[in-house]
Amino acid sequence: EVQLVESGGLVVQxxxxxxxxxxxxxxTFEDYVMFWVRQAPGKGLEWVSLITWDGGTTQYADxxxxxxxxxxDNSKNSLYLQMNSLRPEDTALYYCxxxxxxxxxxxxxxxxxxxxxxx
Amino acid sequence: QSALTQPPSASGTPGQRVxxxxxxxxxxxxxxxxxxxxxxxxxxxxxxxxxxxxRPSGVPGRFSGSKSATSASLAISGLRSEDEADYYCGAWxxxxxxxxxxxxxxxxTVL
Numbered sequence: 001e002v003q004l005v006e007s008g009g010l011v012v013q014x015x016x017x018x019x020x021x022x023x024x025x026x027x028t029f030e031d032y033v034m035f036w037v038r039q040a041p042g043k044g045l046e047w048v049s050l051i052t053w054d055g056g057t058t059q060y061a062d063x064x065x066x067x068x069x070x071x072x073d074n075s076k077n078s079l080y081l082q083m084n085s086l087r088p089e090d091t092a093l094y095y096c097x098x099x100x101x102x103x104x105x106x107x108x109x110x111x112x113x114x115x116x117x118x119x
Numbered sequence: 120q121s122a123l124t125q126p127p128s129a130s131g132t133p134g135q136r137v138x139x140x141x142x143x144x145x146x147x148x149x150x151x152x153x154x155x156x157x158x159x160x161x162x163x164x165x166x167x168x169x170x171x172x173x174r175p176s177g178v179p180g181r182f183s184g185s186k187s188a189t190s191a192s193l194a195i196s197g198l199r200s201e202d203e204a205d206y207y208c209g210a211w212x213x214x215x216x217x218x219x220x221x222x223x224x225x226x227x228t229v230l
Contacts (some may be wrong), residue, residue: 033215037164044121044224045156045164045207052215059218095163100154105175107166 002026002108004096009113016086020113022079022096027108030054030074033099036081038092039112048094049081064090086117122147123208123222130228136196139225141208143189147220151210153191155184158205158224167206168193195227203229 008020020036035050049060049070058070069082079096093112100107124142131137141153153171156164166175168184171191183194191210195202205226211219 035219037221044205045158045209045221047209047219047221050215050219057215059215061218100166100169102170105166105169105173105178107169107175109163109165111163 002098002106004098004108004110006094006096006110006113009094009115011116011118012086013119014087014117016117017082017084018086018115020081020083020094020096020115022110024077024079024096024098027098029072029077034072034079035097035099036070036079037095037097037109038090038115039095040089040092043092046092050099051079083115086115088117091115091117121223122220123210125206125208125222125225127223128226128228130230131195131198132230133198133200135198136194137198137227139193139195139206139208139227141191141193141210141222143191143210143220145189147189147210148186148191149189151212153184153186154209154211155182155193156207156209157202158207160204164207198229200229203227 003025005023036048051058051070067085071080095112096110098108155168158164167182171186172184181196205224207224208222
């Protein structure tokens with residue numbers, strides 16, 4: 001069974017930093033592109049960042065570019081999101097997502113970890 | 120403001136057919152595949168349609184997707200009360216050379 005378990009969400013002051021983690025299991029982690037999606041309270045989905053199988057390519061939404069860094073450790077089946085210079089508008093539930101299996105359409109999301117940026 | 124435009128709300132009665140639109144441009148939908156997600160209250164999104172019109176196993180045939188030029192649609196036929204949810208479109212290609220984008224979401228109400 002595929003599982004994605006996020007952790008690291010906290011209340012942090014504006015300008016602060018936070019590192020989110022996602023522990024993956026139930027599939028061959030190194031075979032999949034992984035990404036982060038966030039959802040502010042009562043708002044829609046916002047795609048944040050992706051990383052390729054070997055970490056060689058990353059992409060970021062304009063809203064987080066230069067402040068957030070995505071990374072992965074395939075030996076630990078883990079995905080990370082380093083978040084710096086946090087702003088109140090970064091307050092959201094952050095989901096870890098396994099890319100879609102194009103052959104089957106299988107798609108998996110974690111339950112999310114809540115980041116609150118507030119003084 | 121999202122790169123993809125969806126109506127904020129839609130509604131229908133049980134048994135009816137409802138369509139949700141997703142509008143983009145040549146840089147988004149026009150050069151990408153479209154994906155549709157359903158999000159029930161308090162839960163993570165679930166994929167309904169991928170690569171414009173393919174359904175994952177387990178998704179009922181009542182849900183169907185289509186794409187034309189720079190816009191896309193999700194159609195739900197035989198509407199049921201359990202279809203009441205938020206629906207999001209997304210657009211991205213396989214090249215991994217561009218950021219991915221979601222629409223702002225559509226709240227579907229079953230009257």
